[in-house]
Amino acid sequence: MLAQAPHPLSADQSMPHVRIHGLNKWFGAVHVLKDIDLTIRAGARIVVCGPSGSGKSTLIRCINGLEAFQKGKIEYEATSLGKNTRETAKARRQTGMVFQGFNLFPHLTVLANCTLALRRVLLKPAREAEEIAMRHLTAVRIPEKAKAYPAQLSGGQQQRVAIARALCLNPRVMLFDEPTSALDPEMIKEVLDVMIALARTGVTMVCVTHEMGFAREVADEIVFMDEGRIVEQASSKGFFSGTAHPRARLFLDTVLRH
Amino acid sequence: MSTFNIWLGILQGLGTTAQVTAYGLVFAVPFALVFGVAQFLTTGMTRFLVTAIIEFWRSSAVVVLLFVFYYVLPVMGITLSALTVSALVLGLNTGGYASQAVRAGLQSLPAGQREAGMALGLSRLAILLLIELPQALIAMGPTFINNLIQLVKATSLVSLVTLTDMTFRAKEIAQTNYDPVAIYSALLLAFFVVCYPIALAGRWLEARIQS
Numbered sequence: 001m002l003a004q005a006p007h008p009l010s011a012d013q014s015m016p017h018v019r020i021h022g023l024n025k026w027f028g029a030v031h032v033l034k035d036i037d038l039t040i041r042a043g044a045r046i047v048v049c050g051p052s053g054s055g056k057s058t059l060i061r062c063i064n065g066l067e068a069f070q071k072g073k074i075e076y077e078a079t080s081l082g083k084n085t086r087e088t089a090k091a092r093r094q095t096g097m098v099f100q101g102f103n104l105f106p107h108l109t110v111l112a113n114c115t116l117a118l119r120r121v122l123l124k125p126a127r128e129a130e131e132i133a134m135r136h137l138t139a140v141r142i143p144e145k146a147k148a149y150p151a152q153l154s155g156g157q158q159q160r161v162a163i164a165r166a167l168c169l170n171p172r173v174m175l176f177d178e179p180t181s182a183l184d185p186e187m188i189k190e191v192l193d194v195m196i197a198l199a200r201t202g203v204t205m206v207c208v209t210h211e212m213g214f215a216r217e218v219a220d221e222i223v224f225m226d227e228g229r230i231v232e233q234a235s236s237k238g239f240f241s242g243t244a245h246p247r248a249r250l251f252l253d254t255v256l257r258h
Numbered sequence: 259m260s261t262f263n264i265w266l267g268i269l270q271g272l273g274t275t276a277q278v279t280a281y282g283l284v285f286a287v288p289f290a291l292v293f294g295v296a297q298f299l300t301t302g303m304t305r306f307l308v309t310a311i312i313e314f315w316r317s318s319a320v321v322v323l324l325f326v327f328y329y330v331l332p333v334m335g336i337t338l339s340a341l342t343v344s345a346l347v348l349g350l351n352t353g354g355y356a357s358q359a360v361r362a363g364l365q366s367l368p369a370g371q372r373e374a375g376m377a378l379g380l381s382r383l384a385i386l387l388l389i390e391l392p393q394a395l396i397a398m399g400p401t402f403i404n405n406l407i408q409l410v411k412a413t414s415l416v417s418l419v420t421l422t423d424m425t426f427r428a429k430e431i432a433q434t435n436y437d438p439v440a441i442y443s444a445l446l447l448a449f450f451v452v453c454y455p456i457a458l459a460g461r462w463l464e465a466r467i468q469s
């Protein structure tokens with residue numbers, strides 16, 4: 001399934017997909033992101049971790065334009081985010097987003113959740129949209145629920161549908177914001193398995209998560225945030241082998257003890 | 259005149275009652291949708307204007323509006339038929355109430371719904387039409403049924419502008435037969451017969467939405 005063919009858009013490993021320069025964001029007077037620099041290369045698998053409130057969600061949401069920012073630059077290959085709404089929409093189309101709370105559309109079937117943007121944004125004919133959607137639903141191992149409504153699915157199943165929905169648009173970068181932290185423990189694995197399989201296809205991904213097992217297995221780069229700053233940015237090996245920044249090590253200790 | 263005959267006499271006004279209700283919906287539904295959505299989406303001065311228009315229709319006394327539109331507008335050279343005036347006034351009054359249900363329904367949706375739509379690259383309009391409105395309208399279905407019942411009941415006022423609805427028929431019959439108990443009980447029953455099935459439909463809808 002997922003592991004067979006490389007993702008069509010993952011080929012060019014040399015080009016950075018997204019470049020973030022000196023990103024700063026305030027919510028009112030609160031300085032939430034401070035001088036963030038981050039390059040997301042094609043094919044990168046970046047895990048972002050850090051204590052609650054450190055700005056991880058805000059960073060992810062800035063990358064796909066769900067939040068505006070006050071200073072700095074986010075560059076997507078050709079377009080730059082934050083200049084105007086058309087540019088933002090264009091950049092946004094290159095990213096797929098998976099939310100902590102799934103955010104499926106409850107009034108639509110699983111299939112319709114997946115075909116909605118194919119039909120209304122990419123203007124695909126119904127047949128083709130359904131074929132694409134079924135392909136991705138199969139990849140997340142839930143094709144049999146295509147005609148079900150989100151409320152009829154477990155949390156793990158809903159999150160897998162949400163992943164399929166985001167993949168349908170063939171994004172350059174997949175963004176995950178704590179995709180498993182709203183799930184019961186027994187459902188975490190089925191979602192992580194899908195994400196691991198996805199990583200093997202070569203999709204570029206940035207994932208906020210505290211699942212350190214997943215990070216160790218999948219990430220090639222770990223970004224540790226604290227109080228709005230990137231405190232540590234290291235290869236997965238470096239990060240876990242104890243060379244991490246003291247604050248990162250403290251964080252790791254608390255997370256791993258749970 | 260037997261109670262049954264009185265009832266039949268009153269039901270002769272049912273056509274007018276139904277007509278005002280149906281015609282009233284032609285005003286109420288678009289008003290509720292357009293103004294409910296506008297209040298949800300706009301800010302600042304525009305929102306203030308939208309709210310003012312909604313409040314005018316919602317908060318004015320229906321009887322006074324009927325008189326103003328039927329008796330005062332002709333003086334200014336605008337003559338509308340009694341049916342149009344009734345449908346307009348009752349419809350926009352009901353639409354004013356329903357617009358608040360539309361707005362509340364939209365506001366009560368979790369922000370994640372809009373964000374998921376944005377993340378998929380959908381335009382604001384597409385998010386409104388394909389994601390937000392369908393959910394808000396389903397959730398507010400029972401409230402809309404209540405608004406519809408209000409509209410039916412409010413049609414009892416249109417006899418004030420000469421329409422021969424059920425209430426008007428009751429008053430006509432009362433002029434020839436002095437039997438207020440039988441006549442007005444029959445009128446009460448007539449409205450109940452019209453409104454109760456709507457209320458039942460509303461309850462059925464509510465049960466379906468909850469499941």
Ligand SMILES: Nc1ncnc2c1ncn2[C@@H]1O[C@H](COP(=O)(O)OP(=O)(O)O)[C@@H](O)[C@H]1O
Nearest residue numbers: 027030032050051052053054055056057058059
């Ligand atoms: N919409 C918002 N309005 C105001 N403050 C916010 C908002 N969203 C997040 N914050 C604040 O920004 C900081 C970072 O939040 P967030 O990015 O959600 O952190 P994390 O995802 O790492 O837990 C927190 O202090 C939080 O209270």
Ligand SMILES: [Mg+2]
Nearest residue numbers: 056057058178
């Ligand atoms: Mg968060």
